[in-house]
Structures are given as structure tokens and as C-alpha cells.
Amino acid sequence: MGERRMYSMVQRLNTLSTITVTNVAAFTCVLALSTFYFHLNVDMEPHVDVKINAVHKFGRLGVNRYYGNEEAHVTLDLDADLRPLLHWNVKQLFVFVSASYTTKLHKTSEVVLWDFIISSKEQAQFYFQGVTNKYPLVDKGKNLRNANITLKFHWNTMPHSGLLFFHSKAGSSPMTFPSKYIQGNPDPVPSY
Amino acid sequence: FFRSNMSAILKNLTAPMDFEGQRKAEMLIHIIISTCGVVGIVFGWFQQEYSKCIYTIFAGMFLCSLLVVPNWPYYKGTQMKWVDDALVDKYWDALAEKEDGKEGKEEKEEEKKKRKK
Numbered sequence: 001m002g003e004r005r006m007y008s009m010v011q012r013l014n015t016l017s018t019i020t021v022t023n024v025a026a027f028t029c030v031l032a033l034s035t036f037y038f039h040l041n042v043d044m045e046p047h048v049d050v051k052i053n054a055v056h057k058f059g060r061l062g063v064n065r066y067y068g069n070e071e072a073h074v075t076l077d078l079d080a081d082l083r084p085l086l087h088w089n090v091k092q093l094f095v096f097v098s099a100s101y102t103t104k105l106h107k108t109s110e111v112v113l114w115d116f117i118i119s120s121k122e123q124a125q126f127y128f129q130g131v132t133n134k135y136p137l138v139d140k141g142k143n144l145r146n147a148n149i150t151l152k153f154h155w156n157t158m159p160h161s162g163l164l165f166f167h168s169k170a171g172s173s174p175m176t177f178p179s180k181y182i183q184g185n186p187d188p189v190p191s192y
Numbered sequence: 193f194f195r196s197n198m199s200a201i202l203k204n205l206t207a208p209m210d211f212e213g214q215r216k217a218e219m220l221i222h223i224i225i226s227t228c229g230v231v232g233i234v235f236g237w238f239q240q241e242y243s244k245c246i247y248t249i250f251a252g253m254f255l256c257s258l259l260v261v262p263n264w265p266y267y268k269g270t271q272m273k274w275v276d277d278a279l280v281d282k283y284w285d286a287l288a289e290k291e292d293g294k295e296g297k298e299e300k301e302e303e304k305k306k307r308k309k
Contacts, residue, residue: 012261013257017253031233089242160242
């Protein structure tokens, strides 16, 4: 067996790495507490506007098209400047657009149409026109015709360490859906 | 000439430290890494990037590993007096005799009980 000592160079290295990791944890707590400074002192209102550009396909799902649920494919106009939301404790911003409307059966329905992950300042500013939705607007029932639809923009702040925040902002122009079905072409290519 | 010198130097640097040296080394680790952390936090705040803070702490750890881990002459100061081997052997022999004496008494007591039964 090799010689064994109670205290050696390797143990010194172990002590060093333990102290380093403990300090990193302590300073990460400081980072987490510093988020409250941003929420209290700095203005964190983003400039956001979303609306529907056009409905380009509208019909019913399923094999027997009389009994299926209604589905619509829309294109969106997105105008967003989310740079005030980014600070040093933000790892990602998860951002999504949802359509909300009222029907006879259900009081409010909200369907997510488009989402995006923002990690840096370059991605935080965008102006898309005519982006097709990632997920179609599918209703539970057949109540989309003549429905009054408002788009809402939600953002989910994911920190490096600390609390998660979730806010939303309504779009400016609600839209009434057409009363007749539209046959429509296959989905156009998204522009992001 | 150089090789023999190098091996002697390496043996010197990898030898264990005494207690005073260990205390100095650990104080140095604490001081360097805490200041690196504070400097890193301030540095990261003005650039709004927490990764800079982590990088300064790791740079401090690398610096520390150069300064603290090998057994530099700075950490050797107090003369450690180890006890002679002959004294230690005498001590252990005396202890063994005491225990043998005790065990011998216990065996005699057990034998007496068995004879009584």
C-alpha cells in the first residue's frame, strides 16, 4: 500500500475548491436579492403591440367535417421592444401570444398561437408582419364564426437564481372573425 | 546536476505543511476569494453580466492554487518537534503490560467462578 498522510496537497486543493464554491453560492444569493432593486426602482414596461393581420384558413377538423371542432390559421403582426425587461439576473424570457374570446358555451377561452424564447438583447427587439402562427386556433366546439378575438402578449421571466415572474399585456385592436369558412392555401413560411 | 536539483525541489514543495503554515494558507484562500467575489460582483453589475463575476472568482481560485497548494518556504516557520521513536515504543510497551495484567486478572476470576460451579 502507498504511504497515506492525514494532511496533503490534495486536501489543500479540496479545501480551496470548497471555499470557492461556497463563495459562488453566497454571491448568487446576492444576485437573487438584487432582482428586487430592478422591480422597485427601474421602469420595466416593455413596448408591445400584437394584432391579427389576416385569417387565411378557417374550417373544421376531422374526417367528417360536420362533427369536428373549428380551427383557424391566422397571420400575426408583432411589434415588440422587450429590452427594459432584460437585466443581469435574466436567463431567458419566454414570450407567447394568445388569442382570447368569449363563446356561448365557455365564458373565456384562451388559445396560444405563437411563442418564442429570448436570451439576449439582439433578440429582444422585433417587428414581424404576416408571421403565421405556430399553433392553430382550435376551438372546443363550433363557435369561432363572428367571435370577437383579442390578442394578448405574455412574458415569463426566468432568472439565473431567484423568483420567476409572469406578466401579460393586451393587444390594441380586437378583431371579429369572419362568418363564413375560408378554404385557404397551405401555411405561408414564417418570417422569423 | 539540474535533474537532481529539480527532484530535490519538487520533494521540498510536495512535503506536508506544519500547523502554522496551514493556518496562513487558509486565511489567504478566504481573503483572496472573498475579494475576488466582491470585485467580480461590482464588475458584473456595471456590465450587467453575472458571468463576469463567476469568471473573476475562478481566476482567483486559479491564482490561489498556485500560491497555496505547493509547500512554499513561506509556510515553513515553526519548528515542529516530534517525539523520539524510542520513547513511543516504551510508552506502547507499558500500556500493553497494563492491559495484559488486567486481562490476566479477569481470566483468573473466570477460572475461580468455573471451579466454584
